[in-house]
Amino acid sequence: MSIIQNFPLFNIVMSMMSGVISSLLPRRQAKCVSLALIGAAGIMNACVLWYVSVHGQYTYMMGHFPAPWGNEIRVGVLEAVLAVFFCAIMFLSLLGGERYLDTDVEETKANLYYTMLDLMLTSLLALIYTNDMFTAYVFVEINTIAAGALIMSRNNGHTLVAATKYMIMSLVGSGLLLLGLSILYDVTGHLLMVNMHEQIVSYAQTGEYAIPLTVAMALMSVGLAIKSALFPFHTWLPDAYAYATPTSAAILSSLVSKGYIFLLFKIFYRVFGFDFVLDHKVTNLLFAFGVAGMLMGSVVAIYQHDVRRLIAFSSIAQIGYIYMGIGLAVPMGTVAAVFHIMSHAASKSMLFIAAKGLSEVSGDSKDFAHLRGSGLRNKLAGVAFSVGAFSMVGIPLFAGFTSKVYFAEAALTAAGGKLVVAMAALAVSTILNAIYFIRALITIYTPKECADFDAASYRIPVTMAVALVCFIVLNLFLGTWSGSIERAIATGLGTF
Amino acid sequence: MGHLFGNYYEAVAVVLFGIGFTTLLFHRNMIKKIIGFNIMDTAVYLFLAAKGYIAGRAAPVPESAQALKRAEDFINPVPAGLVLTGIVVSVSVTAVMLALTIRLYRRYHTLDIDQITLLAKREQYEEEM
Numbered sequence: 001m002s003i004i005q006n007f008p009l010f011n012i013v014m015s016m017m018s019g020v021i022s023s024l025l026p027r028r029q030a031k032c033v034s035l036a037l038i039g040a041a042g043i044m045n046a047c048v049l050w051y052v053s054v055h056g057q058y059t060y061m062m063g064h065f066p067a068p069w070g071n072e073i074r075v076g077v078l079e080a081v082l083a084v085f086f087c088a089i090m091f092l093s094l095l096g097g098e099r100y101l102d103t104d105v106e107e108t109k110a111n112l113y114y115t116m117l118d119l120m121l122t123s124l125l126a127l128i129y130t131n132d133m134f135t136a137y138v139f140v141e142i143n144t145i146a147a148g149a150l151i152m153s154r155n156n157g158h159t160l161v162a163a164t165k166y167m168i169m170s171l172v173g174s175g176l177l178l179l180g181l182s183i184l185y186d187v188t189g190h191l192l193m194v195n196m197h198e199q200i201v202s203y204a205q206t207g208e209y210a211i212p213l214t215v216a217m218a219l220m221s222v223g224l225a226i227k228s229a230l231f232p233f234h235t236w237l238p239d240a241y242a243y244a245t246p247t248s249a250a251i252l253s254s255l256v257s258k259g260y261i262f263l264l265f266k267i268f269y270r271v272f273g274f275d276f277v278l279d280h281k282v283t284n285l286l287f288a289f290g291v292a293g294m295l296m297g298s299v300v301a302i303y304q305h306d307v308r309r310l311i312a313f314s315s316i317a318q319i320g321y322i323y324m325g326i327g328l329a330v331p332m333g334t335v336a337a338v339f340h341i342m343s344h345a346a347s348k349s350m351l352f353i354a355a356k357g358l359s360e361v362s363g364d365s366k367d368f369a370h371l372r373g374s375g376l377r378n379k380l381a382g383v384a385f386s387v388g389a390f391s392m393v394g395i396p397l398f399a400g401f402t403s404k405v406y407f408a409e410a411a412l413t414a415a416g417g418k419l420v421v422a423m424a425a426l427a428v429s430t431i432l433n434a435i436y437f438i439r440a441l442i443t444i445y446t447p448k449e450c451a452d453f454d455a456a457s458y459r460i461p462v463t464m465a466v467a468l469v470c471f472i473v474l475n476l477f478l479g480t481w482s483g484s485i486e487r488a489i490a491t492g493l494g495t496f
Numbered sequence: 497m498g499h500l501f502g503n504y505y506e507a508v509a510v511v512l513f514g515i516g517f518t519t520l521l522f523h524r525n526m527i528k529k530i531i532g533f534n535i536m537d538t539a540v541y542l543f544l545a546a547k548g549y550i551a552g553r554a555a556p557v558p559e560s561a562q563a564l565k566r567a568e569d570f571i572n573p574v575p576a577g578l579v580l581t582g583i584v585v586s587v588s589v590t591a592v593m594l595a596l597t598i599r600l601y602r603r604y605h606t607l608d609i610d611q612i613t614l615l616a617k618r619e620q621y622e623e624e625m
Contacts, residue, residue: 015501021594027620045546134578134581136509137585138581138585141585141588141589143591145588145589145592148592148596149592157604157615157616158616158619158620159602160599160600160616161600161612161616163596163623164596164609164612167589167592167593167596168520168521168529171520171533171589171593172517172520172521175513175516175517175533175537175540175562177542178537178540178582179513179540180508180546182540182543182544182578183543184545184548185575185578186543186544186547191574223503289528290523466565
């Protein structure tokens with residue numbers, strides 16, 4: 001057994017321990033621990049990615065109790081790719097927004113912010129790697145608490161209200177998930193995904209327990225859809241993203257909801273099997289809500305005059321894209337959805353960090369009326385915002401374009417009705433995206449003096465500059481060299 | 497109907513889940529929302545505990561080494577473990593929610609979530625003026 005095989009579990013334990021240690025350290029050390037931890041986790045997961053791409057996937061038994069008794073971690077190419085990517089996004093988000101944490105978070109409590117960040121990493125990695133449904137539930141709840149704390153860490157009225165709304169909706173979602181998995185456990189008698197799947201396949205042949213299985217699948221799908229802010233359940237999202245500190249907003253929009261979507265992938269592919277899901281028409285429902293989200297999120301975004309709320313509503317539209325990809329019910333659709341998880345994460349976190357850079361040079365206002373000319377005052381943030389906006393609209397060379405191409409390819413292989421609806425939704429939503437993002441770009445590049453801004457003394461923070469440059473490179477990389485990533489996702493899904 | 501009465505533990509659990517769920521989602525008072533959340537989670541624990549029990553079998557605690565019998569004599573201990581884990585989770589979430597409620601109350605002097613939302617909006621409006 002190679003030492004690299006231990007890395008996924010070691011990562012989860014290591015980040016949990018760092019969370020405990022950070023709660024005892026002063027602010028600056030806690031920040032260093034967090035940055036080092038996320039960097040180390042990224043490097044270790046890169047080793048794991050190399051290992052699984054050479055030696056193939058493996059299952060890691062905890063305490064050497066074989067299935068169906070023990071708890072397992074399963075590592076494949078897809079899991080490793082996402083783990084590396086999540087670590088990279090988290091690192092860059094923290095780096096880009098770290099300077100504002102000093103002012104946004106109370107000084108005596110600043111180290112606890114890093115504790116929550118470490119716990120967030122723990123729960124994301126565990127959600128990616130675990131092969132056990134109940135472990136997944138426990139880490140879903142840890143993720144909820146950490147995300148709630150990240151929202152309310154900036155101490156003002158809005159964040160408290162936003163965190164309350166987020167917690168309530170999240171608890172509703174995880175309650176449904178818990179009931180669903182309890183029913184599933186009772187019907188199948190197992191908690192490990194693979195063993196559950198074997199039982200479900202045998203029930204599908206004999207026709208036993210058809211209703212409980214359908215109910216369990218519906219409960220878990222709805223629960224995770226609420227938690228990942230699919231369209232009719234998105235009400236908590238705009239406030240949470242708009243008022244939290246930039247690092248929190250970047251991490252919440254790009255990673256937290258994606259962890260839940262990945263768990264939904266696992267439930268669909270590994271627990272039920274995709275044929276079972278197709279027979280029960282769940283994908284049609286997700287497709288309908290996904291398309292509705294794509295359009296409604298963009299329409300509402302047009303009316304926003306606050307740059308962060310605009311980005312938040314755009315997130316709702318992008319979550320709609322991902323669910324539409326799952327809903328197409330073809331293999332390519334899922335590949336496109338996973339790729340969009342990555343391209344959206346890369347673009348959205350960059351937009352949130354860049355938006356902070358723009359409002360910083362406009363008297364700390366997020367209103368478009370005051371942001372006029374900010375792209376000229378803070379050039380790098382302006383460029384990064386443009387790259388993010390181009391990517392979200394779907395201009396060639398940028399990440400968002402590639403995922404739209406994959407969605408279109410997937411739609412071409414889908415059944416007749418879905419083809420038309422998906423293509424029309426893609427076209428309309430692209431135009432809507434263009435309307436509000438290009439208006440935002442015109443605003444930030446319209447020359448106008450700002451009274452509160454002193455050009456001579458302003459320097460963009462070095463950490464933010466580094467993070468933004470890395471984000472731009474990452475975005476261009478996803479947009480132009482997407483072939484290898486797409487192949488990795490397809491191989492990973494093939495053996496999922 | 498026969499199924500409903502035959503599985504009355506499960507039926508009651510699901511009804512309780514519904515009560516807790518609607519309270520958590522629709523009630524305006526924060527404290528009652530938290531109570532609703534606890535009813536909802538407890539209902540799932542009742543469901544799990546009821547499912548783990550097998551009529552006529554003993555608790556999985558042998559009285560002595562000699563009394564160690566076959567697995568068929570005992571009930572399923574795994575649901576009890578799940579319930580314990582679940583209780584730990586819901587206790588910590590309840591603590592977070594209560595802490596959040598205290599902070600909201602100190603700031604807005606009310607527990608009504610609709611009123612709090614309104615007050616937060618007014619606060620923002622005054623900031624922008």
